[in-house]
Every structure is written in structure tokens, then in C-alpha cells.
Amino acid sequence: MESSQDNAFLEVNNLKMYFPVTQGIFRRKVGEVKAVDDVSFKVRKGETMGIVGESGCGKTTIGRCILRIYRPTAGQIIFKGQDIADIPSDKVRDLRRQIQLIFQDPYGSLDPRQSAGSIVGEALKIHRLCRNKEEYRNRVNELFAMVGLDPEMTNRYPHEFSGGQRQRIGIARALSCSPDFIVCDEPISALDVSIQAQIINLLKELQKKLGLTYLLIAHDLSVVRHISDTVAVMYLGHIVEITSGEELYVNPLMPYTKALLSAVPIPNPSVEKKRERIILKGEVPSPLNPPSGCPFHPRCPIAIPDCSQEVPLLRQIFPGHMVACIRV
Amino acid sequence: MAPLLEVKNLKVTFDTMAGIVKAVDGVSYHIDEEEVVGLVGESGCGKSVSQMATIQLIPTPPGHITGGEVIFEGKDLLKYRADSDQMRSVRGGKISMIFQEPMTSLNPVFSVGDQITETLSLHLKLNRQAAKQRAIELLEQVGIPDAAIRIDNYPHQFSGGMRQRVMIAMALSCHPKLVIADEPTTALDVTTQAQVLEIMMDMVKRYHSSLVIVTHNLGIVARHAQRIYVMYAGRIVEAGTSDDVFNNPRHPYTIALLKSVPRLDEPRGRQLVPILGLPPNLIDMPPICAFKPRCPLADKCKKETDPELRPVDDNHFVRCHIDAKGEPSGILSR
Numbered sequence: 001m002e003s004s005q006d007n008a009f010l011e012v013n014n015l016k017m018y019f020p021v022t023q024g025i026f027r028r029k030v031g032e033v034k035a036v037d038d039v040s041f042k043v044r045k046g047e048t049m050g051i052v053g054e055s056g057c058g059k060t061t062i063g064r065c066i067l068r069i070y071r072p073t074a075g076q077i078i079f080k081g082q083d084i085a086d087i088p089s090d091k092v093r094d095l096r097r098q099i100q101l102i103f104q105d106p107y108g109s110l111d112p113r114q115s116a117g118s119i120v121g122e123a124l125k126i127h128r129l130c131r132n133k134e135e136y137r138n139r140v141n142e143l144f145a146m147v148g149l150d151p152e153m154t155n156r157y158p159h160e161f162s163g164g165q166r167q168r169i170g171i172a173r174a175l176s177c178s179p180d181f182i183v184c185d186e187p188i189s190a191l192d193v194s195i196q197a198q199i200i201n202l203l204k205e206l207q208k209k210l211g212l213t214y215l216l217i218a219h220d221l222s223v224v225r226h227i228s229d230t231v232a233v234m235y236l237g238h239i240v241e242i243t244s245g246e247e248l249y250v251n252p253l254m255p256y257t258k259a260l261l262s263a264v265p266i267p268n269p270s271v272e273k274k275r276e277r278i279i280l281k282g283e284v285p286s287p288l289n290p291p292s293g294c295p296f297h298p299r300c301p302i303a304i305p306d307c308s309q310e311v312p313l314l315r316q317i318f319p320g321h322m323v324a325c326i327r328v
Numbered sequence: 329m330a331p332l333l334e335v336k337n338l339k340v341t342f343d344t345m346a347g348i349v350k351a352v353d354g355v356s357y358h359i360d361e362e363e364v365v366g367l368v369g370e371s372g373c374g375k376s377v378s379q380m381a382t383i384q385l386i387p388t389p390p391g392h393i394t395g396g397e398v399i400f401e402g403k404d405l406l407k408y409r410a411d412s413d414q415m416r417s418v419r420g421g422k423i424s425m426i427f428q429e430p431m432t433s434l435n436p437v438f439s440v441g442d443q444i445t446e447t448l449s450l451h452l453k454l455n456r457q458a459a460k461q462r463a464i465e466l467l468e469q470v471g472i473p474d475a476a477i478r479i480d481n482y483p484h485q486f487s488g489g490m491r492q493r494v495m496i497a498m499a500l501s502c503h504p505k506l507v508i509a510d511e512p513t514t515a516l517d518v519t520t521q522a523q524v525l526e527i528m529m530d531m532v533k534r535y536h537s538s539l540v541i542v543t544h545n546l547g548i549v550a551r552h553a554q555r556i557y558v559m560y561a562g563r564i565v566e567a568g569t570s571d572d573v574f575n576n577p578r579h580p581y582t583i584a585l586l587k588s589v590p591r592l593d594e595p596r597g598r599q600l601v602p603i604l605g606l607p608p609n610l611i612d613m614p615p616i617c618a619f620k621p622r623c624p625l626a627d628k629c630k631k632e633t634d635p636e637l638r639p640v641d642d643n644h645f646v647r648c649h650i651d652a653k654g655e656p657s658g659i660l661s662r
Binding site for chain 1: 521544585590592
């Protein structure tokens with residue numbers, strides 16, 4: 001392991017989040033869903049860490065643990081040198097000033113009865129960040145301008161905006177208390193193709209201007225790779241590969257990553273004809289009853305009997321390229 | 329050889345409180361035998377509505393098919409009433425559809441077996457025993473393990489990918505000439521998406537059907553389609569073979585769309601070029617080109633009329649006054 005001198009802004013160590021499965025009127029615990037199982041990674045300041053994986057792999061749960069919407073079952077989340085995994089709930093609000101969230105659904109995440117201005121400014125009031133009304137108004141206007149919305153529109157209601165504009169409101173809200181870390185949970189997957197690029201560019205621009213650090217959670221590999229400096233691939237609660245955005249496409253090592261990449265079609269028929277297509281058999285197993293050993297071994301084309309024995313550890317193959325696979 | 333399906337100047341409108349929405353405004357296309365055609369466009373561009381209209385699944389009111397012809401096997405389907413016997417024998421029998429949401433398009437209170445055998449006994453007049461046998465066979469072909477047992481399961485007992493396989497089995501059960509797949513994999517995960525598409529392509533090939541893939545995902549079309557129609561604001565703006573459209577796009581919208589999506593195989597640093605503005609309001613369409621307000625080449629285009637779909641090459645058509653091919657790429661990537 002590298003030492004902490006390379007100054008990780010956020011460091012997640014052996015994070016575990018298990019959800020109990022209960023049954024009957026006494027809600028007796030009958031099992032656990034290991035949504036996130038022993039996950040570690042680091043994010044450096046000003047960079048974007050992307051997490052990809054299919055639904056149910058635990059990527060959103062990681063984001064929610066970092067935001068302390070969930071209290072992790074075990075592990076450390078070291079944010080700016082302080083472990084936030086276990087801080088008491090009354091300190092969480094203070095933390096949220098520094099860590100914010102952008103949601104997936106721009107329709108469901110804005111209160112339809114609140115004006116756009118008050119949605120964006122609500123956090124300013126809660127955290128008492130403005131001394132007077134004028135300062136508040138100026139800050140809201142500034143936030144609107146920052147995300148490319150006309151400050152004249154603060155009195156309008158969410159239904160008067162298009163999907164892309166609503167997502168901009170969501171971004172302005174996340175920026176309102178000047179956080180330095182933002183968890184973006186599928187920020188563009190609900191938007192139309194021609195609008196997605198606008199939001200991607202806005203997120204990149206804001207990152208440069210404000211020195212933000214992002215954790216980008218998405219299922220679309222091409223988007224994640226485009227924005228992220230580092231990409232972590234998740235499968236069934238485990239990180240199976242971490243590498244740079246460049247390396248990911250050029251040199252994927254884990255069989256699951258290869259399959260995931262090959263499943264994403266490239267919009268060019270000539271390129272498509274030449275690509276090797278790996279079609280996975282079967283489906284993702286239930287996290288309630290995960291397979292023994294490597295979580296991917298039942299579907300892996302190169303699995304050997306040893307794969308079902310022990311959970312493979314994430315180990316470094318090249319500098320900055322870690323893989324959890326005994327066959328690599 | 330006459331094409332399998334030829335749609336000429338199809339028009340569909342919807343009556344709304346705000347006015348009449350011209351969802352499909354003069355769309356013409358054709359599909360040949362055993363051909364895979366992609367229909368791409370953003371939401372609201374009329375791609376689904378045009379497909380629903382060909383088999384008269386438009387809810388009336390508020391929708392109306394106000395013009396055009398749908399020639400299938402030499403007959404104009406729009407001459408038949410939507411609930412006529414002729415139309416019913418086409419729908420599900422000769423032309424079948426795979427919908428986006430496998431949960432809402434399967435009936436939750438009937439087992440999947442009941443739902444597949446229904447089409448089989450209706451269109452192929454099979455008896456119960458034979459229909460069930462055939463249904464099991466179909467489920468096996470789409471890769472459902474233990475098909476003989478699973479046939480008595482209900483839709484909620486299947487995962488999303490499995491449900492979509494059931495839909496594929498059902499759509500191909502009567503050896504249709506044409507299958508229309510409307511966003512068949514949008515609700516699915518990427519690896520499942522690849523799986524399901526592969527199965528769909530296999531099945532279509534096995535039964536010698538033609539396939540229309542309606543999607544907003546340019547990649548899926550590039551991977552599977554032979555020919556492509558690009559739609560914008562209720563019209564086809566570019567048509568051609570998938571090699572032509574992707575390697576040599578000629579309409580500014582197609583070019584802009586291709587530049588706005590990140591690609592896995594390109595250098596990571598490329599700045600995406602978004603398409604500015606929003607798609608037009610289909611109620612109040614200006615008499616000029618519908619893309620003009622967002623078009624990066626609008627300054628160069630002096631014409632104030634609506635362009636026609638015109639050939640720019642063999643089998644390559646574009647609805648644009650200027651041919652974007654000769655334009656320096658700098659303009660389109662400003």
C-alpha cells in the first residue's frame with residue numbers, strides 16, 4: 001500500500017455496509033445483504049473518481065455511506081484527515097456542508113411546490129451562511145449564473161423547466177454551501193442524449209473553476225471513463241478493478257471489466273465489426289446469497305476451481321492499476 | 329423486389345389542450361426482407377409513434393393518423409380499421425412488437441406460458457398441447473433455463489433481462505415477417521443489454537424476419553443495424569446505410585449528435601460538443617427547417633423554407649439545404 005503522504009482527500013478503508021433482512025412481525029433478522037463488502041479506495045483533491053457497475057452492485061451504497069446517509073457496518077471513511085464513518089448524527093449536518101450530492105432524477109429530486117430560487121437557497125438558510133436577505137439573493141443569483149441558468153428564473157417552479165435545466169438547478173443546490181466534495185449519483189442518465197453533453201461539460205467546468213472533487217457513480221462506462229481520472233469497477237459489493245480512465249479501455253485485466261467494456265457499443269459500425277464481443281452467461285447472483293470466493297467466478301470465462309475458494313484481494317499489477325483476480 | 333414494408337408520407341397528430349401536436353409529420357421509409365433497420369432520435373422525435381402507427385396502435389382519441397400509406401405485402405394497412413380482423417391478423421402474427429418495459433407489457437396475472445400460447449393458438453391455430461410444446465421450445469431458444477418449469481411462472485418471478493427474453497420469444501412465436509423493437513433494452517443493465525440484443529438478433533435471423541430497432545442509443549444501432557433513419561421533430565432528417573451515416577454523416581443534426589456522445593475508444597480529453605437549445609415545440613412548428621434554431625450551420629443557410637429529404641449519394645438522403653459534408657469541421661465543433 002502507498003503511504004498517506006500522497007495526500008488522499010478522501011480515503012475509504014475496508015468499508016462494509018450490510019443491510020439486515022428481516023422476517024415476521026418481530027422483524028427477526030434472517031440474513032444480510034452485503035451491499036458493500038470490504039471496499040477500499042482513495043480520491044485525490046480536484047480529481048474525479050468514477051464508480052461503475054450494474055444495478056445492485058453497491059455503487060450507490062458507497063456514495064450514501066460517504067454522505068453518511070447510512071452508518072457503515074464497518075470500515076473507515078477518512079475525509080480531510082478525519083474518520084467520518086462513525087461520527088455522531090448531530091455532527092453529520094456539518095459534514096454535509098462539505099460533502100454534497102447530485103441526484104439522478106431531475107424530476108423526483110426537486111420539490112414541485114418550492115420555487116427554483118428557494119430550492120437552491122434552502123441550504124444557505126439551514127447552515128446560516130448569509131447574513132442578510134440581500135446577501136442571500138446575491139448568492140442565489142450567483143449560483144444560477146454559475147450553472148448557466150438565467151437569475152431571472154429564480155421565481156419559477158420546477159415544472160416550468162426542461163430536464164436539463166432541472167438538473168442544473170440540482171447542481172446549483174449542491175454547490176450552494178461551497179462544498180469541496182460532490183457525490184454525483186447517475187447525474188445524466190435520465191437526460192436526453194443531446195442534453196447529456198451539456199451537463200457533462202458543466203460538471204467538468206465547475207470542477208476546474210471551483211477545485212471540486214467528485215465521486216461519480218454511473219452505469220454508463222463511456223461517460224464515466226470520459227470524466228473520471230480513476231475508475232473503479234464494482235461487482236456484487238466488491239471493487240474488482242481500479243485503474244485510470246485511459247488504461248481502462250486500453251488495458252482492462254479483470255474478465256468482468258472486459259465483458260463490461262465489450263457490452264458498450266461504440267457508435268461506429270466499422271469499429272464495431274472489428275471488436276471482440278464477450279457475452280456473459282447467466283445473471284448477477286443475488287447479494288443475499290453471493291457465491292463463495294470470487295463473486296464473479298460462476299460467470300467467468302477463465303475461472304478455475306481455486307476461484308471459488310477465497311475472495312481475491314485487490315492487488316497492484318501496474319502502478320495505479322489494481323485488480324482482484326487470481327488469474328491475472 | 330418490392331420492399332416488405334413501405335411507409336409513405338405518414339402523418340400522426342395528437343389533440344391536446346394546447347393545440348394539435350404533429351408527432352409524425354410526413355415520414356417515409358421502407359424495410360426490406362430480412363433487413364435490420366435502426367430508427368434513432370431523441371425522446372419526443374416521433375420514432376415510437378411512427379412505429380405504433382404502422383400497426384395502428386395509436387390511441388384514438390387523442391391520436392389520429394391523418395395521412396399516408398403503410399404498404400405491407402402489397403396492401404395498405406391504413407385502409408383497414410384498427411379493430412378489424414385483417415389488422416388483428418397482421419398485428420402479432422405478421423408484424424409483432426417488443427416494447428421497452430417488459431414489466432408493463434406482460435400481464436402480471438397470467439403465467440408467461442399462457443401469454444405465449446395465446447398468440448400461438450390465435451394466429452397459428454395450434455391446440456393447447458402443441459402450443460405449450462412450442463412455447464417451451466421458444467423459451468429454450470431465448471435461453472431461459474428449465475423452460476418446461478419456468479413456463480408456469482408469472483412475470484414477477486423473472487428478472488428484467490429474462491422478461492425481455494420472454495417478450496422476444498412471444499414476438500417471434502408466430503414467425504412474423506417484421507419485428508418492431510421499441511427501445512428493447514433501455515431499461516436493462518449493460519451486460520444484460522448486450523445479452524438480450526444478441527438473443528434478439530439470433531432469433532430474428534433464425535426466423536428470417538426483418539427487424540426495426542427504435543432507440544436513442546447510437547451505439548446499439550451501429551452494432552446491429554444495416555440501415556439507419558435519423559429522426560428529428562417528427563421527420564426523417566437523414567437516411568442511409570449505417571456505414572454511410574456513421575462514417576460520413578451529412579446532416580448537421582446527425583453530426584452534432586455523434587459529437588455530443590463520449591466514446592469508449594477515443595482519447596479521454598476530447599471536449600464534448602453539446603447541441604445547444606432544446607428540441608422544438610411540436611405544436612407550433614415554424615415553416616422553416618425544424619433544426620435551424622439549434623443548427624451550428626444556421627448562419628450559412630440563407631434559405632427560409634423547409635428542406636426536402638434529398639439524395640446526396642447512392643442510398644444516402646439528407647433533409648438539409650446545405651450539405652454539411654463540405655463544411656470545415658471547425659464550424660461544427662465550435
